[in-house]
Amino acid sequence: MMSQAFKVVFKKEVTENLRDKRTVMSSLVMSAVLGPLMMLGLIIMTTNMTKGKAEEQLELPVINVSGAQNLEQFLLSQGVKIVPLGDKTPEQAIKDKDHDVILEIDENYAADFNAGRVATVKLYFDGSAKGTANISVRKARSLVNAYSSSIGALRLQLRGISPNIMKAVSIQSHDQASLESKGGQMMTFLPYFLILILFSGSMYLAIDTTAGEKERKSLEPLFLNPAKRSDILAGKLAATITFGLLTLVLTMIVFKITLPFYPQKKLGLSLDLGMYKILIMLVVLMPLAVVASAIQTIIASFSKSFKEAQTYVGLLILLPMIPSLLLMFMSVKEKLWMMLVPILSQNLIINQIIRGEEPGMSAILVTIFGTLFFGVVLAWFAVRLYNKETMLFSD
Amino acid sequence: MIQVDRISKSFGEVQAVKEVSLVAEDGKITALLGANGAGKTTSMRMIYALIKPETGVVMVDGINSTENPVAARARMGVLPDARGLYKRLTARENMEYFGRLQGMSEADIKRRADELIQRLGMEKFADRQTDGFSQGQRVKVAIARAIIHDPQNILLDEPTNGLDVMSTRAIRAFLREEKARGKCVLFSSHVMQEVSAVCDEITVVDAGAICATGTEQELLALTQEQNLEDAFVNLVTQKSTVGGVS
Numbered sequence: 001m002m003s004q005a006f007k008v009v010f011k012k013e014v015t016e017n018l019r020d021k022r023t024v025m026s027s028l029v030m031s032a033v034l035g036p037l038m039m040l041g042l043i044i045m046t047t048n049m050t051k052g053k054a055e056e057q058l059e060l061p062v063i064n065v066s067g068a069q070n071l072e073q074f075l076l077s078q079g080v081k082i083v084p085l086g087d088k089t090p091e092q093a094i095k096d097k098d099h100d101v102i103l104e105i106d107e108n109y110a111a112d113f114n115a116g117r118v119a120t121v122k123l124y125f126d127g128s129a130k131g132t133a134n135i136s137v138r139k140a141r142s143l144v145n146a147y148s149s150s151i152g153a154l155r156l157q158l159r160g161i162s163p164n165i166m167k168a169v170s171i172q173s174h175d176q177a178s179l180e181s182k183g184g185q186m187m188t189f190l191p192y193f194l195i196l197i198l199f200s201g202s203m204y205l206a207i208d209t210t211a212g213e214k215e216r217k218s219l220e221p222l223f224l225n226p227a228k229r230s231d232i233l234a235g236k237l238a239a240t241i242t243f244g245l246l247t248l249v250l251t252m253i254v255f256k257i258t259l260p261f262y263p264q265k266k267l268g269l270s271l272d273l274g275m276y277k278i279l280i281m282l283v284v285l286m287p288l289a290v291v292a293s294a295i296q297t298i299i300a301s302f303s304k305s306f307k308e309a310q311t312y313v314g315l316l317i318l319l320p321m322i323p324s325l326l327l328m329f330m331s332v333k334e335k336l337w338m339m340l341v342p343i344l345s346q347n348l349i350i351n352q353i354i355r356g357e358e359p360g361m362s363a364i365l366v367t368i369f370g371t372l373f374f375g376v377v378l379a380w381f382a383v384r385l386y387n388k389e390t391m392l393f394s395d
Numbered sequence: 396m397i398q399v400d401r402i403s404k405s406f407g408e409v410q411a412v413k414e415v416s417l418v419a420e421d422g423k424i425t426a427l428l429g430a431n432g433a434g435k436t437t438s439m440r441m442i443y444a445l446i447k448p449e450t451g452v453v454m455v456d457g458i459n460s461t462e463n464p465v466a467a468r469a470r471m472g473v474l475p476d477a478r479g480l481y482k483r484l485t486a487r488e489n490m491e492y493f494g495r496l497q498g499m500s501e502a503d504i505k506r507r508a509d510e511l512i513q514r515l516g517m518e519k520f521a522d523r524q525t526d527g528f529s530q531g532q533r534v535k536v537a538i539a540r541a542i543i544h545d546p547q548n549i550l551l552d553e554p555t556n557g558l559d560v561m562s563t564r565a566i567r568a569f570l571r572e573e574k575a576r577g578k579c580v581l582f583s584s585h586v587m588q589e590v591s592a593v594c595d596e597i598t599v600v601d602a603g604a605i606c607a608t609g610t611e612q613e614l615l616a617l618t619q620e621q622n623l624e625d626a627f628v629n630l631v632t633q634k635s636t637v638g639g640v641s
Contacts, residue, residue: 008495012484019483218479221541224443225496226469232496389446 005227009235013209014242023204023243031197032250039193040258047263049132058139061085061093063104068113068121071105074147090124100136101125103144116155191350192324194251194285195343199292199317201247202240206296209236211309220392233383237297244289252282277353284349284367290375291342297382301391323347339366342374396421396579397548402441402451411437413604414451419581419596421547424574426594427583428627434603435583436476439552442581443473456547469497472542474551478534482526486517486536489525490543497544504543511539514572516565531562538566542573549573551582555589567593587624597623601631 017023058080065072065082075082085093090102106112106120113119121144125137153163213219223229256278296313303309323344332338334352339345345367352359385391397419404412412434419425429435441448444455444464453460453467460467480489487508494504512521515535520528525536534554542549549570555563570580570593584590590597591611599606599614607614607630611623618629 004498005496008492012481012492016481016483213479216479216482217477218481220445220475220477221473221479221493221537222496223445224468224471224473224475224541225493226465226498227496228465392445 003227003231005225005231006235006238009232010238010242013205013236013239017205017208017239017243023208026200026204028201028247028250031200032247033254035193035197035251036254036258039190039255040261044261044263057081058136058143059083059099060140061090061099061102063090063102064107064109065105067105067107067109068119070113070151071121071144071147074150075143078143078146080143090122094124094126097126097129100129100133101140103140187354188328188351189324190354191327191347192321194248194281194350195288195292195320195324195346196317197251198244198248198285198288199296199320201251202244202289202293203296203313203317205236205240205243206293207300207303207306207309207313209240210297210300211303212300212306214393215305223386223392229386230383233297233386234379237293237379237382240293240297241289244293245286248285248289249282252278272356273353280359280364281350281353284346284364284371287368287371287375288342288346290379291371294375294378294382298378298385301382301385319343327351334363336363336366339363340370342371345370396456397442397550397581398454399438399442400452400454402438402448402453404437404441404446404449411603412441412448413602415600415603415605416451417598417605417608419548419579421579422574422577423595424570424580424582424593425596425598426590427581427598427600428585428587428590429583429600430585430631433585433600435585435600436552437603438600439475439550439583443471443475443550444468445475469544470546471548471550472544472546473549474534474538474541474554476552478537480525480528480533480536480540483524485524486521486528486532486539487512489536490540493540494543499544507543507545508539511543515539515569531558531565534558534562534566538569546578548579548581551580553584553586554582555584555586563589587622587627591623599627599630606630 060075060080061083062072062075063085072082085102086098088096088098090104093099093102102124104122104124106122109119109121123137123140123144125140126133152166156163156165213222222232225232256273256275259273296316299312299316300309303312320343323341324347326332327347332348334348338348345363349359349363349367397417399415399417401414401416402412403410403414415434415438417425417427427435427438437446440446442453442460444453444460444467447461455467455470458467458470480486481492484492490508490511491504494507499507508521512518515538517532517535517539520532525533528536538551538554551570554570555566558566567589570582574580574595595610596608597611597614598608607617609617614623614626614630615621618626620626620629
């Protein structure tokens, strides 16, 4: 199986590419080192933003505030800072993102309130706004609700009725999300990130050893040696897989080193990833290196030049995004058959690990062998591509 | 020795090579002479077993190259039209890579590389990475790499294309030495002076088919011209003399 040509080609591709600063920079340094650092930075930044907004004093413009002096007193006592709106209409002010939320007291508020009718206030906000704006809206809404029920309770008591008459059912919340699974919400993009790094780690060699070699016109002389083309290609593919794995292992090491720096307390989560869990993540990802290398080699083989190959392979990298994105927004119950689907299975298992669950041994084994089988089929196809004469020339 | 018997190849509608036959003997330099696009490169690619002929046979030292391309390739050293080097490897490493793929021992590779570096005058750049080499330096490395295993048959596709006088002379002298060592040298060219200067046997191809075969003297006699260039023009324009001399 291991022919002389396979070993010679493998050794040469590895040595040659280690000498290339561009490869070493792009796969090893950029992906493996900067990647995890960037992820850490991103998480620290988002937690600081969310946390800050939640603790911050709510600034609330109230229109027609003189019509509801009790409510104003209540808001002030709850630490709300009532600010002037300015010249704009509330609609415009929200649109221009001057304020996250605006409260308007209805003109009949005082009359209705005094007569014991339902008094109206209007809340302006942008329901599609991203991130921390929702926190302000939630705060304003709950403040008004709290005021409303406290007044309601007072009115019932005045009439000699227990306010509890209004509460037929009371909800006691028991959130079963473990600390880890809350951390999981923040970390759902970790599998995508690791898979992406695996693809990008092997991308350069996949292109360089095929389309690149064709473009530099060294493929024809290479095939004139007394070796089977499939053996030569197998050597190239093995070198590509090696670089993918090298990048992956380095990334995992850097990720493990940066773990203690994640703002776990602030997030209220525990990212308890011991060596054992990191190793499971590594072994389920490793067979994916074969898939990533083979599929990128196939695509690059059909390209005539390095640039053309880069374009196609760049599009391919969007592929592993699909299962990752789906899982970010959908709750999926893990089933064993899903572990047969490469990329999906890695996503599921890594997500389980992040949530603090133990993935079953059968799931891990099915993932490893399912992905490996798929990878071997692709690799078998990749090493035979150049047996077709039309694939040999770029002109 | 290379024997080519009526090989043909077409790409889609275009018949690139039609029933080309030739014999390149040991101890001789044989040329495949033809204009650009005459089918030289395609013929050469079939002869050195990169692509398969649709009809006909190529025998390399008695080995059928269609049936046994790997064994046939081991008997040949080929400088193809595409002669890209690995620019992050040194000239010597380029040679070593191909030596290993030829299955040579490390000791043989070392000995043979030293010999070729000395004979082709590559001492100054042998241990430099080939990135930035001049055209002449690149061709020398490509030739040395192609014949690292000291093959009996040496095939070159337009070896001196784009080279200066000094490099051209060095390569011609080298090919004559190989001929003197009893090797079979076959090269394709469109340069008359070159063919005239080094070749013993000439096969003229035009539009994928053979026009004439013979020594330079025979071709001149056949066409009643004074020089090879005129003889060539005569042969490819009139085509009255198909069949050849020898």
